[in-house]
Amino acid sequence: xxxxxxxxxxxxxxxxxxxxxxxxxxxxxxxxxxxxxxxxxxxxxxxxxxxxxxxxxxxxxxxxxxxxxxxxxxxxxxxxxxxxxxxxxxxxxxxxxxxxxxxxxxxxxxxxxxxxxxxxxxxxxxxxxxxxxxxxxxxxxxxxxxxxxxxxxxxxxxxxxxxxxxxxxxxxxxxxxxxxxxxxxxxxxxxxxxxxxxxxxxxxxxxxxxxxxxxxxxxxxxxxxxxxxxxxxxxxxxxxxxxxxxxxxxxxxxxxxxxxxxxxxxxxxxxxxxxxxxxxxxx
Numbered sequence: 001x002x003x004x005x006x007x008x009x010x011x012x013x014x015x016x017x018x019x020x021x022x023x024x025x026x027x028x029x030x031x032x033x034x035x036x037x038x039x040x041x042x043x044x045x046x047x048x049x050x051x052x053x054x055x056x057x058x059x060x061x062x063x064x065x066x067x068x069x070x071x072x073x074x075x076x077x078x079x080x081x082x083x084x085x086x087x088x089x090x091x092x093x094x095x096x097x098x099x100x101x102x103x104x105x106x107x108x109x110x111x112x113x114x115x116x117x118x119x120x121x122x123x124x125x126x127x128x129x130x131x132x133x134x135x136x137x138x139x140x141x142x143x144x145x146x147x148x149x150x151x152x153x154x155x156x157x158x159x160x161x162x163x164x165x166x167x168x169x170x171x172x173x174x175x176x177x178x179x180x181x182x183x184x185x186x187x188x189x190x191x192x193x194x195x196x197x198x199x200x201x202x203x204x205x206x207x208x209x210x211x212x213x214x215x216x217x218x219x220x221x222x223x224x225x226x227x228x229x230x231x232x233x234x235x236x237x238x239x240x241x242x243x244x245x246x247x248x249x250x251x252x253x254x255x256x257x258x259x260x261x262x263x264x265x266x267x268x269x270x271x272x273x274x275x276x277x278x279x280x281x282x283x
Contacts, residue, residue, distance in 0.1 A: 042154065042159070045159070048210065049211075052071065054146065061133065090125055092208050094122070097118065100152070100156075101114075103156055104152060113151070117148035118148075124137050124141060160261045168209070171250070171254060172203070175203055175250060177246075187241070194228070198224050204220055
């Protein structure tokens, strides 16, 4: 099978809310995470997938979906919810794997250099296996599998510069602060729903970023622009709306981070268009 397609308890403490959301979006920060990362020659799909495989191989013996939940840093209200969150992220993983394979095939590389590694990865992370014991399947991720991805990382071009973790955390903080503010906001419902959905889009892009890179953030910006165009005429922004001003600053912050990271396609025009359209809703 080639393509596969947090609900945490939220208490009243706003700092606690932000902390849990940051964990579910970007992952937990442990002492090990604070050390120097694996040094890749290039930043591309092969480096992102190699990093994922390296992390999952470090997981202890447990149900596979729990091992993956630890790597993805997600937890549902029960095990069923956790498994669903894992399956969603495996869909992102397989999309990136398919894209990487297409890039390699375009280079006309000898198939025996990578096909076996890709086949093993697809077999191991099939959603059919997520209820199995991790110890029973991880042996298929042999050193030669990781070596194949490391080789592809050097063979394929440098796509982007990694966005620093502190920059990602700052974006999550701004998004979740605004999300908390909306809970007591007196904004008209259509405008509040629009802002809430933009926040959800941004958090989605940030959650996808470790697997799919900056293109995930570009995609959510495209969605946001289309949504604002569709809302024109039905959503009106009152003058001096603090929540809209904060959303504009959030998009600008995201634009800056992504445009620094990108070596080819830039997001700035998309993000700036989103800001301009938001401003036009008040005219």
